[in-house]
Amino acid sequence: MQKxxxxxxxxxxxxxxxxxxxxxxxxxxxxxxxxxxxxRWQISPLLNHAFSPPSxxxxxxxxxxxxxxxxxxxxxxxxxxxxVAMPAPLGEGKKVPLLxxxxxxxxxxxxxxDHGLLQIVEELTEEGVIQPMVIACLGNDRVFGGYFxxxxxxxxxxxxxxxxxxxxGLVAYLNSRTAAxxxxxxxxxxxxxxxxxxxxxxxxxxxxxxxxxxxxxDGPLDFDGGFNGNRGLIDLxxxxxxxxxxxxxxxxxxxxxxxxxxxxxxxGGALAFSPNDTACTYQILFGIKRIVxxxxxxxxxxxxxxxxxxxxxxxxxxDFHLPFDGSGAVYEGPYNIWDRWMANDLETLLGDAxxxxxxxxNIWIGTSPQAKWGYHEMTESWIQTLQNNSYQPDVYRYxxxxxxxxxxxQYVYELIKQMLIFHSNNFGD
Amino acid sequence: xxxIRIIASVILLFGFLSPGLLASGFENxxxxxxxxxxxxxxxxxxxxxxxxxxxxxxxxxIYDNQMGTSNGFTHFRNELTPDxxxxxxxxxxxxxxxxxxxxxxxxxxxxYMPSAGFLIRVPLWGETVFGLSGYQPFDNRLQWTVFEPLxxxxxxxxxKIPADQIKNDLDVVAFQLTAAREFxxxxxxxxxxxxxLRGDLLLKNLTLRDNPMxxxxxxxxxxxxxxxxxxxxxxxxxxxxxGLLWKINDKLNMALTGSVPFEITVSGTSNLxxxxxxxxxxxxxxxxxxxxxxxxxYLFSDGxxxxxxxxxxxxxxxPASFGVGFAYQASEKLRVALDAEYTLWSSFDxxxxxxxNFRGIPVPxxxxxxxxxxxTSNLxxxxxxxxxxxxxxxxDYRATHYISFVGGVSFDQSPTRxxxxxxxxxxxxxxxxGFNGGILASVNQWDIGLITSYYYYPDDLTVTGVVDPNNDGxxxxxxxxxxxxxxETVLSVTYRF
Numbered sequence: 001m002q003k004x005x006x007x008x009x010x011x012x013x014x015x016x017x018x019x020x021x022x023x024x025x026x027x028x029x030x031x032x033x034x035x036x037x038x039x040r041w042q043i044s045p046l047l048n049h050a051f052s053p054p055s056x057x058x059x060x061x062x063x064x065x066x067x068x069x070x071x072x073x074x075x076x077x078x079x080x081x082x083x084v085a086m087p088a089p090l091g092e093g094k095k096v097p098l099l100x101x102x103x104x105x106x107x108x109x110x111x112x113x114d115h116g117l118l119q120i121v122e123e124l125t126e127e128g129v130i131q132p133m134v135i136a137c138l139g140n141d142r143v144f145g146g147y148f149x150x151x152x153x154x155x156x157x158x159x160x161x162x163x164x165x166x167x168x169g170l171v172a173y174l175n176s177r178t179a180a181x182x183x184x185x186x187x188x189x190x191x192x193x194x195x196x197x198x199x200x201x202x203x204x205x206x207x208x209x210x211x212x213x214x215x216x217x218d219g220p221l222d223f224d225g226g227f228n229g230n231r232g233l234i235d236l237x238x239x240x241x242x243x244x245x246x247x248x249x250x251x252x253x254x255x256x257x258x259x260x261x262x263x264x265x266x267x268g269g270a271l272a273f274s275p276n277d278t279a280c281t282y283q284i285l286f287g288i289k290r291i292v293x294x295x296x297x298x299x300x301x302x303x304x305x306x307x308x309x310x311x312x313x314x315x316x317x318x319d320f321h322l323p324f325d326g327s328g329a330v331y332e333g334p335y336n337i338w339d340r341w342m343a344n345d346l347e348t349l350l351g352d353a354x355x356x357x358x359x360x361x362n363i364w365i366g367t368s369p370q371a372k373w374g375y376h377e378m379t380e381s382w383i384q385t386l387q388n389n390s391y392q393p394d395v396y397r398y399x400x401x402x403x404x405x406x407x408x409x410q411y412v413y414e415l416i417k418q419m420l421i422f423h424s425n426n427f428g429d
Numbered sequence: 430x431x432x433i434r435i436i437a438s439v440i441l442l443f444g445f446l447s448p449g450l451l452a453s454g455f456e457n458x459x460x461x462x463x464x465x466x467x468x469x470x471x472x473x474x475x476x477x478x479x480x481x482x483x484x485x486x487x488x489x490x491i492y493d494n495q496m497g498t499s500n501g502f503t504h505f506r507n508e509l510t511p512d513x514x515x516x517x518x519x520x521x522x523x524x525x526x527x528x529x530x531x532x533x534x535x536x537x538x539x540x541y542m543p544s545a546g547f548l549i550r551v552p553l554w555g556e557t558v559f560g561l562s563g564y565q566p567f568d569n570r571l572q573w574t575v576f577e578p579l580x581x582x583x584x585x586x587x588x589k590i591p592a593d594q595i596k597n598d599l600d601v602v603a604f605q606l607t608a609a610r611e612f613x614x615x616x617x618x619x620x621x622x623x624x625x626l627r628g629d630l631l632l633k634n635l636t637l638r639d640n641p642m643x644x645x646x647x648x649x650x651x652x653x654x655x656x657x658x659x660x661x662x663x664x665x666x667x668x669x670x671x672g673l674l675w676k677i678n679d680k681l682n683m684a685l686t687g688s689v690p691f692e693i694t695v696s697g698t699s700n701l702x703x704x705x706x707x708x709x710x711x712x713x714x715x716x717x718x719x720x721x722x723x724x725x726x727y728l729f730s731d732g733x734x735x736x737x738x739x740x741x742x743x744x745x746x747x748p749a750s751f752g753v754g755f756a757y758q759a760s761e762k763l764r765v766a767l768d769a770e771y772t773l774w775s776s777f778d779x780x781x782x783x784x785x786n787f788r789g790i791p792v793p794x795x796x797x798x799x800x801x802x803x804x805t806s807n808l809x810x811x812x813x814x815x816x817x818x819x820x821x822x823x824x825d826y827r828a829t830h831y832i833s834f835v836g837g838v839s840f841d842q843s844p845t846r847x848x849x850x851x852x853x854x855x856x857x858x859x860x861x862x863g864f865n866g867g868i869l870a871s872v873n874q875w876d877i878g879l880i881t882s883y884y885y886y887p888d889d890l891t892v893t894g895v896v897d898p899n900n901d902g903x904x905x906x907x908x909x910x911x912x913x914x915x916x917e918t919v920l921s922v923t924y925r926f
Contacts (some may be wrong), residue, residue: 027533074644
């Protein structure tokens with residue numbers, strides 16, 4: 001009998017193995033929508049819009065007509081439209097406030113959606129924390145990652161797009177396209193992060209009265225750092241050179257094709273603030289394919305920091321002057337290159353805007369000491385400037401956590417929440 | 430009369446041959462309980478009807494007639510944690526609807542793998558042993574649910590798309606006529622097997638196709654159109670197997686084997702189902718710029734499922750393999766064996782489905798050649814597999830006159846090593862170890878056996894980033910982390926006469 005014991009044990013072990021190995025685990029597929037399924041918004045992407053002159057003889061700003069490698073003049077836009085604002089039968093057709101969000105450098109129209117915008121806005125709306133609003137998110141330029149939302153031929157004329165309320169601007173376009181926004185400055189807000197923060201303030205200062213609330217987080221809000229006039233972007237000159245391994249000897253080899261983030265910051269800025277072409281005249285020929293002929297060009301006759309042969313420019317030679325030389329020092333030269341940048345500094349724009357450009361604007365600014373590229377220092381300097389001019393922005397200072405510093409976009413999710421609440425409160429009832 | 434019934438039963442079994450698997454790629458691990466219990470180290474033993482699979486030369490040294498059958502019951506416990514995301518121009522990743530970051534299991538199935546055969550010694554050309562057997566040299570059966578369209582893409586079909594989104598049911602059955610004879614009395618034999626191969630392929634797959642429309646209709650989240658394809662067909666081919674068995678001395682045997690299956694052309698019918706984008710606003714009456722019904726723009730906005738039937742053809746390129754084995758009679762009761770096999774998996778380059786005779790193309794699509802091409806394009810699931818080696822060590826111990834114990838371990842390379850072209854269609858994520866053991870009993874003329882096996886993959890395989898090396902616009906991998914394990918139990922009965 002004993003000789004059968006090993007056989008019996010073996011059979012029992014086999015049965016256990018088979019039983020354990022063949023149990024049904026299911027598939028682990030969720031029964032309800034998961035966070036992986038809710039990347040959604042209501043109307044995007046049909047809001048992409050071509051910003052270009054309406055006719056050949058227009059005297060209106062060319063907007064994106066000559067922007068590098070944007071031959072269809074497209075400004076990318078994605079928008080969230082709350083259900084109540086959707087046209088019947090999808091919704092109730094109710095008009096709601098408008099919030100415009102500008103992206104940081106190297107971010108597209110999905111940047112805020114990618115950081116939880118939809119979940120946040122639906123959750124806060126459902127809880128009654130914020131009121132329903134249309135949120136239009138702009139994409140940044142895809143070639144150089146962004147032009148500071150400034151004004152120039154190669155960069156585009158963003159002032160006219162973002163903040164001009166004429167029939168060719170963004171606000172008018174959104175009103176006509178969605179029929180969902182309340183056409184009133186008191187029901188319009190704007191915001192941004194990084195380069196978008198600069199763009200938002202720039203828009204408000206260039207066209208006072210278009211937006212009455214602004215909420216931004218760390219960005220290049222003071223080009224020279226403010227406190228001693230020798231910091232801010234100036235601190236980044238060396239970083240741009242170091243990124244590319246450039247020295248005074250090979251400074252002119254500044255690479256416009258690679259993904260150097262700091263270098264791209266200055267390429268975008270230079271094309272907006274210190275382009276080689278300061279003005280031009282042009283002719284548009286409408287045929288099977290639109291043709292733009294540049295007739296005359298006013299150019300800066302200084303080659304010291306001129307970077308030529310911008311990669312793959314599709315129209316003309318859109319060269320630019322860097323605001324620093326091969327040693328990383330500020331470059332002015334006979335044509336005031338750095339001053340051209342400073343003319344676009346927010347502090348300058350504030351002074352140029354006349355009396356009280358922000359008098360009726362509620363301001364919220366988020367900042368973290370860990371923000372990259374000295375943005376925190378620049379932001380604090382701008383806050384100081386505002387306070388010196390009798391404005392009292394709401395300042396939201398925050399830090400990252402251990403192991404998760406707020407050096408880049410790690411806390412955008414939190415910032416969006418704060419921004420939405422601020423804007424909603426400002427919109428009033 | 431009893432024998433006739435048994436033969437009839439064996440032949441009937443051929444009609445039910447189906448799934449199993451488990452060597453590298455989608456090669457079957459083996460048949461029979463003694464061989465399987467010894468981890469497949471059976472080439473230099475080859476002393477029962479299963480020699481048709483391991484080494485046809487073994488038939489020459491079998492002096493009784495045999496018929497037998499075995500059936501393997503296999504359960505794959507694979508896991509996939511998808512990371513199937515796309516990256517935009519700025520380096521941001523975004524979702525596709527795949528259940529990313531969730532650990533998914535292949536759908537529960539017990540796959541069975543019958544095989545059967547008989548051999549008979551005939552006084553022809555001296556003493557030649559002939560046999561007829563049926564078994565599955567290649568096999569794969571896996572089924573996954575991995576995807577739900579993004580609500581932003583189409584919120585009207587939630588939980589309405591089928592669960593068997595990715596399915597690979599591939600069976601290759603060999604009907605093999607084997608002949609073997611001794612060329613040196615009691616010392617050297619050679620055997621050959623001529624195979625008729627039957628291939629059956631039921632393949633379902635999810636493909637995220639580039640939306641052929643222009644911006645803004647193809648902007649996110651509408652940039653990818655999910656295509657669920659079902660290909661069901663079969664085909665015939667031929668194969669050849671040969672072996673040599675050399676009894677070096679009373680204790681030591683050596684064997685050499687080779688197997689060359691030829692390409693099988695598989696043809697059948699397909700259903701191509703496209704889950705179209707649903708953009709309410711684009712077609713809403715409240716939108717002054719809405720797309721009107723009957724236009725191709727409407728087709729790409731109204732969220733319907735477009736189903737198209739077609740015929741298909743594809744080539745199944747099966748790998749040749751070569752092996753060597755040794756067996757040593759260590760004592761009167763103990764025998765050990767060592768086998769090595771090399772399989773040319775590099776000859777398998779996936780599937781390229783060529784479609785024709787389309788039925789059901791939407792009328793608006795026919796107005797635009799680009800869109801027509803989108804709905805009628807061929808699909809390629811390319812692989813870049815490597816050749817593999819396998820080593821098996823086994824032993825059998827005759828405990829009593831009636832009872833034997835068998836055991837073995839194996840090491841098997843994966844053909845998918847060093848490649849990013851990994852999909853849930855074939856889950857062989859890395860080198861694996863097989864552990865096998867069981868018991869055999871002999872009662873009069875009957876042998877029965879029971880063995881169980883466990884296959885262990887020590888390493889997870891993580892595939893990052895979507896790739897399309899052949900630039901056909903169809904992703905050739907399914908990024909994520911793969912993990913696998915398998916259990917198998919084999920039962921066998923052999924009758925000697």
